[in-house]
Amino acid sequence: MQTSPQPTHSPDDQQVQGGLDTRPDDRPDQGRDQAAVRPSGRGSGPLWALGGAVLATALCGAAFLWTSGGSGAPAQRYRMSDNLCADARTAGLGGVYERSDDPVHAEYRHRALDVAECSDSIVEKGSVGQDPTSLTLRLLLHKVTDPRPEFEATGEDTETNTGPTTASERVEGLGERAYFGVIEFDGGTVLILKALDGGAEFAFNVVVASPHTPEELKPSMIEDMRALMKTLSKA
Numbered sequence: 001m002q003t004s005p006q007p008t009h010s011p012d013d014q015q016v017q018g019g020l021d022t023r024p025d026d027r028p029d030q031g032r033d034q035a036a037v038r039p040s041g042r043g044s045g046p047l048w049a050l051g052g053a054v055l056a057t058a059l060c061g062a063a064f065l066w067t068s069g070g071s072g073a074p075a076q077r078y079r080m081s082d083n084l085c086a087d088a089r090t091a092g093l094g095g096v097y098e099r100s101d102d103p104v105h106a107e108y109r110h111r112a113l114d115v116a117e118c119s120d121s122i123v124e125k126g127s128v129g130q131d132p133t134s135l136t137l138r139l140l141l142h143k144v145t146d147p148r149p150e151f152e153a154t155g156e157d158t159e160t161n162t163g164p165t166t167a168s169e170r171v172e173g174l175g176e177r178a179y180f181g182v183i184e185f186d187g188g189t190v191l192i193l194k195a196l197d198g199g200a201e202f203a204f205n206v207v208v209a210s211p212h213t214p215e216e217l218k219p220s221m222i223e224d225m226r227a228l229m230k231t232l233s234k235a
Helices: 045-067 148-155 214-232
Strands: 034-036 097-099 104-109 113-124 133-142 166-170 177-185 188-197 200-208
Touching: 148 177, 148 188, 177 214, 188 214, 200 214
Parallel strands: none
Antiparallel strands: 034 104, 097 113, 104 113, 113 133, 133 200, 166 177, 177 188, 188 200
């Protein structure tokens, strides 16, 4: 019986990280993009998976906008991060929580959209035997289309009949527009801080399972977001 030949693989075969195809685009008329494979690290599995799903959606949208000839390129005031975990020092939140020594970061570069992410576990300072919670940071640099309409739509209060409700409020003096949101669920609370400035979209999420209230942690998160934006600013 004749056997089928085994497939061979070349260095340009598909690379997948977290369910995302990171193979550089090899279409001859568009050059090649670069994607950095995220290094091993402890981080936060569930939140990283959630971030990966959002990341994949954003990248699919960016690819469509690039090939469809989108317009309205926003101002580019920030540089891409090579390691968002290192760039985000979170000194404000560090007064309450300790971060791990082994965070996870990933970067993706594309002509339409650059993305950097960081995922880390945190524990309350001075706690003994406490289960860690998580923080995630994300930077999206939109280079083709203006992200403001979608940002404003997702920044407002969101009510669903299938999951938790997001309660959001405006944050003044942080980029062009910013929102602070709270999601309550059975396992705790997720605090969400989002800021938009030109084509740069920043997100900072913290899972809280402690006596600290959202209003207590909000100033620290804003301080850390402002510091990150200053670090990555081209000015």
